[in-house]
Amino acid sequence: MGEFDLIERFFTRPAQAGYTAAVAVGIGDDCAILQPSPGMQLAISSDMLVAGRHFFTDTDPARLGHKALAVNLSDLAACGAEPLGFTLALALETIEARWLQAFSGGMLALAGQHHCPLVGGDTTKGPMTINITVFGQLPQGQALLRSGARPGDDLYVSGTIGEARAGLALLRGEWTLADAALRQHLCQRLEAPTPRLALGQRLRGIASAAMDLSDGLRGDLGHILKASGVGAHIDGVAVLATSPALWQALAAWPAQRQIAFALAGGDDYELLFTAAPAERAAIAAIGAALAVPVQRIGRIVAGHGITVVDGDGQPVPLDLPSFDHFG
Template structure:
């Protein structure tokens, strides 16, 4: 099977919303009047972002999910994406599983595959995703202000626990591994919440490298600091009761990575609006701290006592 047969069999479907899809030199997109186009690219590399033996259907899901998560963090509605794929060889069962997982998530968000590239080489997936957002309404990292509440959606840390187990750093029960592995391999992009937070949140981003490290980007972009209550973040791990070591619990929830939840800020007057956005999008949201004028990130426990910040973020060249 050659390159063009591969594209035709696994990645070409009738064009729906785009003006022109797979098979020409370019795809053509036409954002609606008054809309800006939100664009994000993520590259996934074997051994770095996924294990060689990962289920291809889960990988197809995750490759698009991490990109949709960026759209969610901007409050953009998904429109379309391109896929560039480097494969060691044409493995049809793998391609069938991968495209099934990819396109199922794409369909559930009305996000159309409009183009891309395939080539031979070490396994590498690069997706560029396009969404639309009314001009001036995108959620940015730079809008947090002193006094704003800090929120996180969903759960934190379960994906990291699965990763620690898969790397052999932790011994956990098989059913716990199965449950947490779902969070690692099939993250849920918070697109609906991002849309509901337009006009409500003052800043937002998605959590890919760990809460504290990612949050520091909001703090830098907004030139503010923050205080985080670690008793509230620890409570956000779905399987926290399976973690006896409080240090591991903090490691997973504060610096876990691969959560693909949204972290966002909003002024206290918006608390009812945040609750309404959470309900409208059927996404749990928890308040975990407060933005402060003083730069830096301060951790406290449930009684307000300082907690040392030893939780480094994941660095892709670390």
């Protein structure tokens, strides 16, 4: 099977199924042509996944296809954008039809859920690498950025924090869990994250700053604080409250270790955002309407740096680094 046969068989859909009005030209030409709606700006993001670095080589290919697109859609969610389409550059050591069928199926199923068609890309022979660029749109001047947090703002996270890192620990054999259902859930949180696109779009005009969580809450929060010129105070107990089942399973751990682990773990792909206290009711209503848990975990303060306290008000040492590709 050659390169163009691979594209035709696994990544091209009949009549360019799933294309929206925004896609003027899709797969088949040298460039895709996208047309944002009037009054909208483009939002563009790229992410690369490398075998052995970002995923295990024996990862279920359907889940891998899902995650490869999900981590890019999560970036669109963080700025409040709606998807228009994406490109895929894929390097493979060999062509395995069964693997490609599952991989493309997982990826394109998620694409269909969010009306984000595959509009182009490239394939080549080499160490397995997945590179996706995603395109979105949002109303002029309404992007959620990292630079808008102000002292007095509340600090929020969506979903659960620490579960993906716990799933990684299970797959690495760092510990075991007797609860098979919880184990499956934690591994799914690692391998098949849920991009919070609807939440990000609803937060436009409400959140003062936002980003998605990929490398760990502590490290990612640092990007918002640096861009906004502020500091943060975090309630560690509120962070743990996002996943009571996980921390009940690890109840033998001291509370400070649980908090530090949750803050340093990566691959959450949840939204971290700030908002004025006056927006609390609106944020609660949005979370309820979307059936997405949203937890207030602290506040933005004047100054610099991050302070974390446990349930007794004692400082939590932050000696676990967030993920760094070159660290």
